[in-house]
Amino acid sequence: MGAVKNKRMPRAVREQQMLDAAVRTFGQRGYRAASMDEIADLAGVSKPLVYLYLNSKEDLFTACIRREAAALTSAVRAGVHQGLPADRQLWEGLRAFFTHTAQNPDGWAVLHLQARTHGEPFATEVTAMREELVAFVTQLIAVAAREAHREPPPPERAEHEVAGLAEALVGAAESLAAWANTTPGVSAKQAAATLMNFAWAGLGNLMDGRAWNPPKS
């Protein structure tokens, strides 16, 4: 990209280009190995401009984490249509999650690997995103429970159980996304179907050949 062309760009656009370059570099090389020179080169701007806009390598990395976390949670929320049965909502949420992480492998590497393996303040940023995903899944499981039960279980026990299931499901999804992105031949839809089977039909049923089947769409 030419310097003349860049000079005419609004700040917001140029900042997004810097973040695109930074996510790619951090995701592929790791936080420590990534250099500001490389990021500036890839964004087609000068290194001083990166520092002027994003202040420091640490602030740039924090901005990457925030942007990628917001994009992932938005994608999951946008993928789910409220009002559908709970299993459909879960399936849609999982499809959206695995599609987004497969389409943005560098963003997912930043969130799942880099942000967690380079201490604070980065880990706290990812924890906030994780809590949002857990809250979203918790609400979804509560809907499923309401659909299935005429009488609700005792509130305190149910709360712990649902919270535990949500933690388990989010942990499973994180782990599976990292695996799918590094295993050739595993598509986002396959990863989502594996977790849906695991979560909905259960291993026991699955092993007996009674799988939960994704809708034909």
Add this chain to the structure above:
Amino acid sequence: MGAVKNKRMPRAVREQQMLDAAVRTFGQRGYRAASMDEIADLAGVSKPLVYLYLNSKEDLFTACIRREAAALTSAVRAGVHQGLPADRQLWEGLRAFFTHTAQNPDGWAVLHLQARTHGEPFATEVTAMREELVAFVTQLIAVAAREAHREPPPPERAEHEVAGLAEALVGAAESLAAWANTTPGVSAKQAAATLMNFAWAGLGNLMDGRAWNPPKS
């Protein structure tokens, strides 16, 4: 502990005391905030002796990760009795995992939080433990599949599916152990039962009240 008494201890014993103190300090304070002074005090030895035995803060932390990882994988393997049906083996493995992580919360914090959030070489150490757990679960699921199927599914598809399920299950267990250790009123047995239900009976069945029931023992 008196200095005179310590002088008579064999090196191996004293090293374990240092590691006990280090795991507790790293687990509770975090890798960066933990000081070698504090660890030496807690172990009842001088700081130069800690450096003499374990070389550096980084090497001490690595030794903690290795010891805790070996203890956790041993506990899981010891908890499982081969030859039992797959669901019993899985239940025993989960019980052993959650019992160990509940009884060693500082060790689990070192493995799950500290080792992953402070970069290399620590993250690689934990990855090795994780791969061992995934391999163990993969084998267990393969046993379950053999028990349930007369005819095996096409090998390649089955391999991906089983590997994905194992990744999901290990991710769910990690996530749930961290949650159980920080949530008052959640026992190791409850956490294990939640994941067993999730994994075996499946969310769908669970929500319909068809839960997998732990054996009365």
